[in-house]
Amino acid sequence: MTDAPLIAVLDDEPEIRRLLAAALEQAGFRTQSFGRATEFEAALRRITPDACLIDLGLPDRDGLALVHRLAADSGAAIIIVSGRAQVQDRVTGLELGADDYITKPFEPAEVVARIRARLRRPAQGAASRPQTLRFAGWTADFDRYLLIAPDGAETPLSHAEAEVLRMFTDNPRRLITRSQMLETLGGTAGDSFDRAMDVRISRLRTKLGEDPKNPRLIKTIYGAGYIFLAEIG
Template identity: 75%
Template sequence: MTRPIPPASTQPHVAILDDEPEIRRMLADALEEAGFRTTSFGRATEFEAALKRMTPDVCLVDLGLPDRDGLALVHRLALESGASIIIISGRAQVQDRVTGLELGADDYIIKPFDPTEVVARVRARLRKGRGDAERGGHQTARFNGWTAHFDRYLLVAEDGTEVPFSHAEGEVLRLFLESPKRLISRAQMQESLGGAAGESFDRAMDVRISRLRTKLGEDPKNPTLIKTIYGAGYIFLGDVTWT
């Protein structure tokens, strides 16, 4: 029996950017079968032009693009869009994965892949996004001279200096701000943020926390806000007010 597809307005929208037509078709078929809307692009210029008219919930981005550096595009998306970003690439080296996460990607899938895995990763990102929206609807938090605007992905200092943060960094920051002065273990982070537990997840968290510390002006050798409790997890030591 064919499962009824929900109305377009209720379907999450996934944008696919890959220069290989076979991969675009395979991803679109798997995602649409799972109940998603998809729009596919073979070139970065077409994708960027379309972003002026559409707001996808998730972007699947290949790094090996013919007309643009994929990592630079990921960084721009992380800073300018509220979409979750999942890199899909044949680059399997650890440094490529680390760089992608540092530049703001939420996840990294290596080719060749099983389409069902991609569908599962997309669903995990969307569940996380819904969880954020359901926690009272608060989008602004003040702490230690900073104001975090989660609707704009922006940190504002007391002197008015604005520091953008990525969607991925915002997930970690929100987790800390919602549980100040409480130990958050790696297992709790994995459960809350999604993704497979293991070395890749731990490295992703290390990257995001390091970048948050830099943006908050923390001394990397002696941070005062985000403290590492070795072997246990992290504690955020600020006083937080949500509005």
């Protein structure tokens, strides 16, 4: 099926690549697999994956640095699949822009379910939700993962940043609590989720030219959550 979502698998272990590709293709996804970061990065010039499964222990590149670059430059969902099980690795991966973190060993069915959850969420109600929204002189283009400034300058949004911005634009001038963010965006409750959300909101504020000490659009209500103050046009 040519319109099936494309999943890129980057892992230096051939058996894991085969295992993931088989499970994903059986579930109806298309896949392309890579054993080295250089091969994967070269392929990104000709393919546009909907999601990327990234191992951190790569032979030719730091996996976290790759995740950080992908989050800044790509609209793909990014899921780390790694043998690093320490909490700090999980926190760092999420802070650098990953949408999810799965530790090895894993069940292939769990990976498929996590990808489906990540790809399903932006599409919910897509037929009735405009993909281009305007607020306070800015334009958010969710189809192209772009934030367009009042002067026309374009800034790419990561998949995770676009999810957070969509959550705000869907709920303008309403308090959004941490529990509501967790329910809307998915994830696991705890410090790693909270820190990842803080980082993504900080990045959104930076891209929106906000004063970090006195933001106009995304207000923090300490102990409660956040409020997006712009009118949506």
